Amino acid sequence: MNKKRRNLVRSAAFAPILLGAHSLFASPLIKPLAPSRLQYSINAYSFNSLLRSGEMTFFDMMEFAATLGLNAVDLTGYYFSGYPEIPDDKTLFQLKKKALQLGLNISWTGVRNNFVNPDKTSRASDIELIKNWLQVSSKLGASIMRIFAGNGxxxxxxxxxxxxxxxxxxxxxxxxxxxxxxxxGMQHHNDFLYEADEIIDILKRVDSDWFGLILDIGSLRKGDPYKEIQKLAHYANYWFIKELVYVDGIAEPVDMKKIAKILNDVNYTGYISFESLTDGDPRQIVTSMFNDFRTAYEKL
Known part of the structure; x- marks a missing residue:
């Protein structure tokens, strides 16, 4: 069979498939993809005292997240034994395996650094810390690692x-x-960068696709936090939802309806993570936050 004939036969053979594919995607019976791709996570700091005392492990936290119906967990570096030294691969891979078994992602990791410190040697040490833990994050399969501006x-x-x-x-x-x-991902933490405009200024000056923003709704404490959150929403690569916001520096319960509307208005499609900082059972608090947010978001 000559080359021309072979090509004709191949075209004829694939024609029904191609036509079928075309009609499939053109069909009005096919529903569009869901408008929201929000994914839900929980931050390890919610269980700070339990993790530090040994009453809870990362494995326990994962099981709680899976039972609640979350998609992921945030594993903060300083809850690993030996921090700031990096964990061995066996420890990391056991966590990955557990996440897989539970149908979870490890979406986020975080370390503590201070780039406000005038001591250049100390800052260089923190950069090395971040470099090492970025490698840990990669092994865990995390997409983003939290770093701070710093304080002092x-x-x-x-x-x-x-x-x-x-x-x-x-x-x-x-x-x-x-x-x-x-x-x-830089988390503004009410330590050096206090207002949305200066946070945005830093993002623009760094100007890198690999440097982003973790929007912390509880760390905007000047003026109207919802207006500040609105300014930052377009730049956010990850969100922290907390139970309190600060209006002119005064704490009050977060209005989940307002937060849900801001997320919806910017068509955010990534992860939001719940983090509890108040007294009480963190499991109950996070469960309540998650249910309140999801109810508000689904009503939009």
Whole structure:
């Protein structure tokens, strides 16, 4: 059979398949994909005292998340034994296996750093810490790792000077993030960056696809937090939903309807993580937060 004839036969053979595919995708009976791709997670800090005392393990936390119907867990670095030293592969892979068994993702990891510190040697040490834990995050399959701006005194240096070296340090972290395939996500933490505009300014100055924002709704404590959250929503790569927001610095229960509307308005499609900071049983608090948010979001 010559080449031309072979091509004609192949075209005829695939024609019904191609026509079928076309009619399938054109069919008005096919429902469009769901408008929302929100995924739900829980942050380990919700169980801070339980994890530190040994009353709870990451495995227990995963089982709680799966039972509640969440999609993922956030595993904070300093709850690993030996932190800041990195865990061995066996420990990491056991966590991955457990997550797989429960149908969960390990979406997030986090470390503690301080880029406000004027001591360049100390900041370099923190960059090395972040570099090492980005590798840990990659092994766990996490998509994003939380880092901080930092806090503390910077006597003799202006805020702008601090921001200049902070941006340089964040750029170094972003380069390591690209190498590991795990985004470095800055969580503004009511420590040095207090307002949406200056947070956005830092994001723009770092200007990297591998440096992003973890939007913490409980750490915007000047003015109207919902307006500040609205400003940041377009830049967010991950969200922390907490039970309290601060209106002109005064704590009040979060209005889940307002948060749900902001998320819906920007068509956010990633992870939101619930984090409890108040006294009480964190399981009950997180369950209530999750149910309240989901109810508000589904009514939109």
């Amino acid at each position: 005194k910077h006597e003799g240096y202006s805020r702008e000077e601090v921001k200049e070296w902070m941006v340089s340090d964040f750029k170094a972290c972003a380069r390591y993030a690209e190498e590991t395939g795990v985004m470095a």
